Structure formats: structure tokens, C-alpha cells
Amino acid sequence: MSPAARKTVVLVGDRRLALTNTDKVLYPETGTTKGRVIEYYERVAPWMIPHVKDRPVTRKRWANGVGGKVFFEKNLPDSAPDWVRHHTIHHTEHDNEYPIVDDLPTLVWMAQQAALELHVPQWRFGPRGAQQNPDRLVLDLDPGEGVGLPECVEVALAAREILHGMGLHPYPVTSGSKGIHLYAALDGRSTTAHVSDVAHELAKALETDLPDLVLSSMSRAERTGKVFVDWSQNNGNKTTIAPYSLRGRDRPTVAAPRTWAELEEKGLAQLTLDEVLERLEARGDFLHPVASASLAVGRDDHGHWDSDRTERANDAEQPARDRLAAYRAKRDASKTPEPVPAGAPTVRKDGTPTFVIQEHHATRDHYDFRLEHDGVLVSWALPKGEPTDPGKNHLAVQTEDHPLEYGSFEGTIPHDEYGGGTVTLWDDGTYELEKWREGQEVIVTLHGRAGGVRRLALLHTRGRGGGDEKNWLIHRTKEQPDRAADGGGAPADRQGDASRDGAVAGHRDGRRRITGAAAADTPPSDRRTMQATAASGTPRLDPADWAFEMKWDGVRALATVRDGSVTLRSRNDNDLTAQYPELQELAERAGVDGVFDGEVVAVDERGRPSFQLLQNRMGLTKAREVRAAQETTPVRFLLFDVLEADGHELTRLGYDARRQALTTVVEPGGAIDVPPAVSGDLDAVMAASREQGLEGVVAKKRSSRYAEGRRSEAWLKLKHHAAQEVVVGGWRPGNGRRAGGVGSLLLGVPGPGGLQYVGRVGTGFRDRDLDEIAAVLRPLARTTSPFVDVPGVDARDAQWVTPKLVGEVEFAEWTGEGRLRQASWRGWRPDKDPEDVTREP
Template sequence: MAPGSAQQTVTVDGRRLKLTSLDRVMYPETGTTKADVLAYYAAVADCLIPHARNRPVTRKRWVNGVGTEEKPGEVFFQKNLDKSAPSWIERHGIEHSDHTNVYPMLNNLATLTWLGQISALEIHVPQWQFGPEGELNNPDRMVLDLDPGPGASLPECAEVARLAREILNDMGLDPRPVTSGSKGIHLYAALNREQTSDQVSAVAKELARILEADHPDLVVSDMKKSLRGGKVLLDWSQNNRNKTTITPYSLRGKAHPMVAAPRTWEELDDPDLAHLDFEQVIERIREHGDLLADMDRGQAGLEPMSSNLQHNDDGGPDRLHTYRSMRDASKTPEPVPDAVGEPGGNSFVIQEHHARRLHYDFRLERDGVLVSWAIPKGPPTSTGENHLAVQTEDHPLDYGSFEGTIPKGEYGAGEVYIWDSGTYEAEKWRPGKEVICTLQGREDGGLAKGGNAVRRFALIHTGGSTDSAEKNWLIHLMKEQPGQPSPPAFTVRPTEELPTLKPMLATSGSPGLLRSEEDWAFEMKWDGIRAVATVTPEGTRLLSRNGNDLTKAYPELADLGSYVNAEQAVLDGEIVVINKAGRPDFGLLQGRMNLTKKSDIDAARRRTPVHFLLFDLLHLDGNSLLDLGYTQRREVLEQAVDAPGDGHIQVPPALDATLDEAIDASKQLGLEGIMAKRVNSTYSPGRRSESWVKIKHSLTQEVVVVGWRPGKGSRAHKVGSLLVAIPDGVDLKYIGRVGSGLTERELAEIGSRLKKMGRKTAPLDDVPAPDASDARWVRPALVGEVQFSERTSTGKLRHPVWRGWRPDKKPSDVVVEI
């Protein structure tokens, strides 16, 4: 490329590409331009491409450069292949439950050049490849990400890398180090594709835990920031099928153009080990070539990680090997048996453990071991309490009778007492998800102090895929207890500042997506505005899904706290207007939106009162309920709210019906559709989740207004129709124009606002000439909703009818509805 040239057309691998903005500075602190980036990728292509070949490529793009440390540039994280991408780029799709993502594959220099042209500085890929027909193969490599916490750096990462290398070598693997170009080190080891991603992840996770147990002052396998000071996080999760790692030789979007650079083991011994920039990497390739070039020769399967571990009959580690690795039988009085016990028993023990902090160890006998949780606050004594329960390693059956002192310096040092023990009956046991059991304790035990030695508990996994989240459960005292009345529903707790939470969002779907009805609960879908309500002794506050304060706009809901049996609560629900037929009416609700003057609000309130339909409870008197399953949250919600007789505050019941019955009931009532929610789904604030699915009877789509066309005749200078679009990656995609359903009053009211938002050019480039001929363009900031009959083959809407404005949503909230 000619120096200083801002634009060129080049031929790469027989493909013509137009390269633009070559003089744009991508790394301001070093003056590195887009032309320099393209030249770097051309220089390293023969080394980089083999490590990305036939893998789905996720891109991180800095279109205007990375900026500086003080003012970072805007970055776009992109999975789907742009529709404007050259047709010759190889690609494959990955199907999800409700959509398919199409990814490019980086198999040649032309594609790498195109990635540089669109400013995709970082190239991320998973540990598996597509097969010839697009099938997802088993992983051909394992990756360990060594990430230094505060107070640690590359030398500590190098030390952990050497420790991991010893174990991996014992497994027959040949790991290779790569300094990540960011903070830490990646270790790559080639595999023979005989194991699934889940199996590889399990081995990597166990390796991380063993290193953590052997080197607790250096290694941590838990991502929780509070545990990482001075230590190296051994992140095993990069082996998950859905996770990606930056490709060796990829640039990084840091202030300096650093690179994920393969290194030698000798280099890791250098106390001055440092990350490398793109110029250093080019020089290294000239001298040494690709240090990972022969990595595939070390392909192997995954064998047991250490020969000194106890094994089960199949040769693999048994369920007590983690327990043994954390204890020295010569230093602690705890039992350290050679093998697991005989299966079939049903004992339990709860131990009071005075370690660094007092906690209670809750252990249930299962398959020859004691499955164990640590409960910081002890077993709950009220159905209104939900205590954290952190799952720990399985313990031997002999631990059920252990009391004594664990010496200082040993794992869990401190005094251990038996708080209660006995037998239990398992009502439900879903490994890793849910346990419901009834405990029969001693008459003089700790359970009996709560009123009865027989107690029914539920242990609910809180969800999440990180190592720390996998350990976290909640223990809940069930509402229905054997042989006695239910305990008090709630206890009063000191008030504390409540969190500001965004609502959890649903995905659009169809009945066919719900394969097992027993896993789902059904509610009616209410046609209104979503709101999160915070109740405190000071009053009620309402926030829309995009954070707008709705409190003053709906004063009739200010008394919500009078109907909540708690001093503090955070609730989720829908604000609706009920029409004369007794149904929510979104059109009537439009008259309550965007009012700011008190006189206007009061007049609208008298004319069109609203109702608040509550369907979830997120926080109650100092307790977060986010990690409870849907069924448990609903149970607490129904106890917590006493709805008034006039119905302006309601908790509509979940439907006791099958999927088909729920859909039919919704149609008969003239409602919009139903909501299907997984019974064990936790609440994920601000996230769109496939655990909540909205099933509508008619086709609707939220849209972004991008322009308008004037009417005809006497309306020639007024708004006649709106031009609408939906987000498509970082761009907008035109889907048609809509005039039906807009009243003369609505067109008149919106006209002056649209004219103030005017712009000279179109905010998108795919509007057909007939629609663009007399269009007036506007800044794409307003969101509305339309109903339509079907989509054309190009994605346009047929027969769209305007339903109303959505001031509660931003353009970035709009997604394609099924």
C-alpha cells in the first residue's frame, strides 16, 4: 500500500477489496494507522489463519480507533455476519432455540484483509471447528486462561503456567504458552477430538481446583473479585462450547497495539517477561516462524489428571478426591478414608463450624458420600427467609459423627460441633438444580429450637455458569410443613438501601419451542407498560424498563406500599388501562403517556385510571429473591401482597392449565397472548432470557421511526405516514411505512416533534426509491409498535397498522419479533 493513501482497491487471493480510510489512526498513542493494521495482518496471515481455520469468528470492532486509556474508543462486539459482507466469505450458521447466527470463517488472507478493513482488530474463536457440512465438531484443543488479580502480574501467571504444565504433561498433553497481549497467559494443548466440550471443561475445571487446593496462596478458580487479590485466576471456562478466546497473533484493542503472542517455555522463566507489540511479533516470525506450528503433533485424549489421586472402579477420580486433596490425615483429626462409603443411606448432619467466620455445614448422605453446603446464616427458621448455601466438596460418611478441633493452618481450621443430625426423606433430587427434603432431627437438636424437629427444606441452585455461580444455592423453608401449621410468612428486618433493578426481558417464541410443559408455568400477557416498583417507608417509586421515573405520571399507584406486607420491597409488573370490556387497552394507555403537568395528569387520571398488575417480587425486607426459582418467587409474592378490593393493585394468578388451555383462555379473554416462564428460572435483571417466552396471538413488532412522508391534498404539509426500521447489528434495516391506525390527532401531535428531529440525510441506506422520493428524515430516537399480517421474503411488513408509541423503550431495546 502506498504511504499516505487513504483509499485503494486491491486483489487478494483473487478477490477484489476496496480498502478505505487507510490513514485513519487506530492507535492514537502510537500513531498506528489502519494501513499499518492491514500490513500487520498480511505479514502474520500464514501463522494466524491455521489457528482460526474453520471456526466461527466473533469480532471486536473499533471503527474509529481504540482511543486512549483516559477516553477509550467505541467498540462493537459482533457475531452475525453483516449482510453487506462479500458473498465469497466462507460461513456457517449455528442454530439456537429461536434464531440462527451466521458466522464468517477465517480461512484465507482475503477474509483476514476484509476483517482489517472493517476495523475488526480482535479476532475471537472457540476451541472447536465446523465439520464439512457445518456440524459442530468436538474440541481439538484445551485452553486455560491465567488471569492475574490485583497485586499479581505476568511472573505469577508464568509460575502457575509451569505448575499446570506438569499436570498436563502427566496427562500426555503438550501445552504451549501465549502471552495474551492484555494481562495474562493462555495455555493451549492439542486434543484428539474424542471428548465433548462439556467433558473438556470438566477436566479443566478439576485441574483448576486441584491447583487451587495445592497452591491456595497463588491460584484461585473462583471468578469472584474479592478472592483474587495477589492471586492468578485459572479460568477453565474458556472450554465451554459457547465461549471464545482471542486467536493467537490477533491484535488487541488496547492503548498500544499489543498481540496475543506465542512464547517459548524458556521465555516464561525470564523475570522481565512482558507482552509483545505487533512490530516485535513480526520480527519474531521472521526469525522463528510460528511457535505453535507443530502443536497438533501433541494431540492426545484426556486421561486422569494425577496418578496420586484416589480413583473409582473406572479408573477416574472418585467423589472424595477433592476432599482428600485439601486435607493431610497426619495433621487433622478429620476422617480421611481411602474410598467412598456404601450407597443407600439417608442420614443427615448439620454442623456448627467456628472457622474464620461462624457458619453451618449442611450435609445429606447420597451415593456413599455426604453432599455438603456451607450456610453462613444457618438453616432458615421462617418461610420469609432465604439463606445462601454454598456447595462445597463432598465429605465422607464418617464426617457425619465428627466433632472436634481442626488445627490452625489446616483447611477449615476451628471448632466443629454437631448442631443436629438424623435421617431425611428426599422428595426431589435434581443434581445441580434442586433438592427438596424433609429432615427428622433430634428432639434436643437445633431444628427443634425452631418449633419442630421435623423440617421440610428446599435447596435451589441459583443458576449461572461461572465457577462461583455454580456453587451458589439458596436454602428455603417450605411453606407447607409436615404435622404443623405454616410458620410466620415474613419477619421484619432493618431497612437498608434497595438496589435499582432493570426488568428481566422475555424472548419471542411459539408454542413449539416449549418441549416439556412440566418445566413451564403460564401467565397472561398484559398489554401495557412494564414498571419496576420500589417500596420503602418513604413511599413508592416507579421506573420504566429504560430507567425513566414514572412515579408522578401515575399517582394512583402511590399507595402500593399499603398493600405490601413489608417495609421494603422491589416488585415487577405491568401498568395497564382496563377498557369497558374489562380488558387491557394499549390504545387507551397512550393518553396517559408523556404527560408532565400535574393538571394534565390529574385530568387524565380521572378520565383514564390505570391498574398495576404485579407478577414478580425481586427484593423483600433485606432479602434478594433474584436467585430463587420462579415458583418460589411467586409463592412469596402471593403472600407479600394483599390486593385492594377495587383492583387497582393486583397479583394475577399463574394459570393452572396446559399450554393449549392457556393459549385458548387468553384468546377467549381477548388478550394479547401468554407468557411462559421456566419454573426454576432465576431473575436476571436487564437481560433478555430464553427462560421467559412471550407467545402472541397476532404479529407485532416494535419499530424505530427513521422518517416520514407528507400526506396528500390538504395534508400535503403534514405527516401522512411514518417510515420505520429495526436494528440490524450496528445499523438499521428498513421494514416499511405505516399510516393505518394513526389518528388525525396523533399525526398532528407528532408532526411538530418530528420536524424538530429532522436531519438532511437518511439514517439508513436500504430504503426503496419510491418510499425515499419525498421522505423527510429524522434522528432515529423514537420507538413505536405496529401490528402486521406477515413479513415478505426481504423482511418488510405487510399491512402494518400502528398500535402506539413506546416511550418506555430505546431504539437499542428493539429486537426482531417472531
């Protein structure tokens, strides 16, 4: 054994630690050895540990030095000393045991493992191992190609102004890599989802203020010449390089706290370990205010954990745990009609939060009040309903979190099941959040379809007077919005709801019309389509509870009829009106104003919808081209739902009532049709669909309301052939008759780390398709791959493009590596945006 490899046992604090290979060079460019790295971490520990204390640590190890293989480690290895503190984080499919760095021996042990980089989240573990709310906000200013620290400084100064306006005090850290991090202390009262949303809005505000310099979207393709404001590191599952951590770069640079005055000096550069130690010993930790404030979160005035507050924080959003576990444990999906999602909930990144009030005739009749928050419906049972008198509070008993899909649920739960009884929708809509103090107080302004606008407060009693810890009080505040009078009463003082009846009455021209429904108040421009969830296999669905419709192979569209004219908008809100002028016929066929949901299709000579044929009509903008295409490829509009008719809001009606309304007001004919739902069990309907050469079947729960802008398990899509929407990120040149043009397309699906490569497609094209594809892709050319993991063999002669376009392929199956097997091109999907694309089962 060489002297350098000889083991040396040293005493670090009160722990004995074996150090090996201390002469090994870990930074070849500067000759910095492992022994020097260990010395650095030993000296920097007093300033670094407060920033990482009680946080799970992810390590990047360079056992053979930078430039060599890097090991990314989350789990604590079996070889770790038994005195290293650790906590378990439960993920959906596995658990990870993370080490905690709260003392010098642990930090030195990590340095001995050549763990140069230490990464931590913005939250800490509580005293019993539960994840707390974040105690700091971070923005990562990441310069793209062509920009550097000077541009990051410009963005940092602009961000400082915004943060100061929010009452936050940011502190800069040069990242040790390319950019700058900004930290601001938080009081621990906001969930990770809320903090992440705030950071995202801040990034978008910076992009608006500095459009030529700032990028807030995650797209790597657009980062050249801009500073990407990475807000996502506030997500509870993400980490950031820890302050004072080394970086695995050519030189031993450090994530180093700086002053704002330094940032504005010329020649700003990343600092090395020697420079950082010299500054610390002379001037101290510039980031100390953030560490000091964050360590105080969850503790009382004496520095001890406040158990009440800690327990409340434990109930906040925890991405590492499944907030629907309690809900799922009480229900058997095979016995209850309620939605029982298999996976953990995910937080919606856009849209206004929703609420729902449901009437529940169970063992004890009550109302259920639910607010969308952190990916679930936080729920309270209201035995006496919603209060209408500010002078009288009502009891609200908090129950388990419910899935978002429950917001559209109506039906009868078997009496021998949990919550047995009938559930009906009473009021629903959106809400404005004024205050959400986890486990303490919630203040919201509801915008209900039936109950109108009103301001409510929920106050936790915390078991006072011997009461149950689940008990809250719900209070109608004295101060009410001016618009409250516009909406009707609250559920507690209404004895009926005509909007549920969907009555049909005579129309002056002999056609029947809708009466008794609530007045529509949603602007057509705010309407969004309800999305179906892809079913796994062929589920057992009772035709008494589910309706079955054929799945039409076309383009989804919402049609708004106003004053005799029709406006068509795609799922991603593109205006399709000019592309399909023949669909103006809907105004005459409907007879009343309304908003209708359907599919635009082109049919082949056998009368079957053909998505490839419809490609001839997509993207045309010139009137002459559209007229010519009408002659060769006429289209039809197949209606299957109605959101509004004759001034009445219908989205909160059940499926059957909406279908009755649709057939009531629309007279099929010409280019407009209302295909009927198909009778029979699902197997028979699927067989009929296959015989007719159709794409598949959509199953729709009869009790479900129309959940605008959401993907719901109340609608299930079942396809005969596997199909996948894909984002095009490049192409490879062809051979033979395709020489000089496009031979195949390189495809991706957005994933957690960026655009995940899913394979190539080179079949299913017509020759003219390839010519058109080449013309479409040419303006999007770029020099770098937009994918995070494209293999070298596919990248060898690839021509890369900015990933802005979505297409669709059929394929045989997914491989174990996440690639599409036997993919065949179906066509472009201009009605979809890249961020809408998700991997199908």
C-alpha cells in the same frame, strides 16, 4: 484476444501462476493498473505477511476497477489453486472456507483476482485449525461528517495515554480511508469477549474525557462532528483492514503504519502505494513489534507451537463454534425440564457476571459451581461442596458449559436422562473477576445472596499424578474480603436453607408476612426486571411444571415501597412515579416494604386493558396535566411478582413460593390488583385469553427463580397477534387529509450492521396521533438516513430523524426480505430504549 487480456504464466516463489488483464486500470483517477497492484503486493509481501499469517482473509474485489461493482468474498472459490491454505469456520447455519495468506504466491494470486482490500480478525488459527484467543487489540478511530484526521489524532493521543496506563503500547496506522487505527499486542491469554469488553470500556472512557469529540455507541445517527471509537472490531466475528492492504478508494491509498511523531505533524494525510513502498524500503515496518509479539503467542521459546497452551486456547470463547453443542447433545428438550436453548450462546454486553451453586441429588450427590463467562456458565461439579477451610482443597471436576438460563433452574430431571435427579438452588449472585487464565487458573470473589462474600481460586491439575484432565482443585483463599463475615457460611457447612422455605407467619395487624427468607441486600435502584422470551408456536407445557398468567397490554414497572411511599421505575429505568400518582395506594395495600413487579394498564369501557388508551397517560410531566388525565384515563397496577418483601430477598425462591408471598403481603383493591394464575392446559388458557380480548398468555416455569435483568426461557410469552417493537428512523409526508403532515413512519430494528429497515406503517393512527407524532419528531430531524438498507422507493421523499424513539406495531407476518407485512401502529413505547429492541419470531 487482445494483448492486455492475454494470459501470462509466471513463477512466483515455487508456484506457477497465470496473470491476466494486467493492463486493466483499477484506479481510473491515477491510472493505476492491475499489473501495478500485483507488483505492489509482491514488493510489500515481506512486511505484510507477518500481520496476516494464520488469519482468515475476507476479500473485497473490484474486478472492473474502483467505482464499479465490488464483490465481498469470504469463501475460497472453486477456481483457487489447490496450494492455497484454507480453514473452515463453522457458523450456526453454514460453514465458510477461508483462505490463509502465509506466502507470496497466495498474496499475488489474490492481487490477480483484483482483491484490493484484505480484511482479517485480531485472532489466528492454531496448528489444527482452532481459533485462538486474540493476539492484538485494535481501535478504529472513524471520523464522522465535519471532522477528519486532525481530530482523529487528538483522540489517538488520548487513547495512547490510557493504553500506556494499562501496560499496552499502541502503534498508529492511517487506515487508507478516513481515519486511524491503533494496534496493541496482547499475550493471547484473554478471550475475544474480554478484549472486546476492555476495548468498549476504553472507548467509553475516551467519550467521558472528550464528550464533544468522541462517540462510543454504535449509533450512526450521532456521528456528525465526532470521532467514533469503533471497539467492536475486537469481536471474534469482525475484521479490520489488514496493515499494508490497499483500499478501494479513488486513489490507491494504503492502511499504512505511522510513527507518533508523524501523527503530530501538520498536513498528515493518507499514503499511497508508492509512498508506502518508498518508506518501507528506507525505514522498515513501524508495526513490526505488534506482528512479532502476536506471532509468538501460543509458541514456545523456539518458535514451535506449545500444544498444551494451544489446547487450552481452543477451549476459550469461539464465536465460530457453538459452546453449548456438548450440553445440547446430552439432552432431549422433550424429556428434560432443563433449559435447552436452540441457538448458540451470545455474550451479554452489560451487567456484572453471575454465579450459581446448585445442589444436585443424582447418582452421586454433589454441588454444581457455575460462573458466567463468555456467554455460558462454565461449570464444575464439587463432590464435597465448596471448601470453607483455607487449609483444605476440594476436588472440582469440570463439566460441559451450561446455558445462562440454567442459573435459575430448579427441578427434577428424569432418572433415565443425563444427570437424572433433583436440582435445587443453593446460592447465587454476582462475582468480581480477579484472574481468568483459560484452562489454568480462575480467581473470583463471590457476592452470594446466601453465602455472602468470599474469595475462591480454581486451579487446573492438568492430569498430574495420573488424574483426569477434567480435574481441578477449588480453594478458599487465606485472604478474604472484610465483608465475608456479613454473609453466612458456604454450602458445604450449612444443613438447611430457610430462604427456600418462604414460610408465612402472623403479622401484628392480622396480615400474614414472610419469614425465613434471606435478608435483602440489593438497593432498589439496582433492581431490574426479568424478561420473557417469545415462544415459537404453541409449545407443549405441562401445567404441573408451568403456571399460566394472562398477558396484560400495558407498561411494565417495578414498584418500590419504602416508608409509606411508592417509587415506580420502567424497564429501562425511567422514573414513572409522577405519571401515575394513584398508584401510591400500593403502599397501603402492601402493608410492608418491598419491591413488586407488575403492569400499569388503562382499561376501556369493557374492562379490557387498552395500550392505545394508556398512550394518553404516557410522557406527562406537569402535575396539572397528570390530574386531568387521571380523570379521563385512570390506570391500575396489576402485580404478578415480588422481588423483596418485609426485608427479605425473594428472587431466589421458585415461582410458586414468590406468588404465595405476593398474595400474602398484598391486599388487592382500588387501583391495585393481583390477578391469579389461570388453571387448565395452555390451549384452554390461550382460548380464554382470546375470548376476553386480551393480548395473550405468559407461561412461567414453577421452579424458576426471578432472573433479574435477564431474558429467560423460564418465562415464555405467547401472543394472539404478531407484535414488534420498532425504532422510528423517519417519516413520509401524507396525502389527502394527511397532506402537510405525517403520512407514514419508517421503521427499523437494530441488527449486526446497524439499524435494519423493516418497512413502513401508515395505519392505526388517529388524526391527533399524527399531529403529536409530527411534534415529537420535529426536533429529531436530520439530513441522512439512519438505516443501512432502506430501498430507494421508500427513501424518495423521506424526512429522516435521529433514531431515539421506540414504538410498537401489530403485523401479519415477516416477508422473505425481512419486512413487516400489513403493519398497524399501536403506540409509543417510552419504557423501551432502541438498544432493547430485538426482532420477534
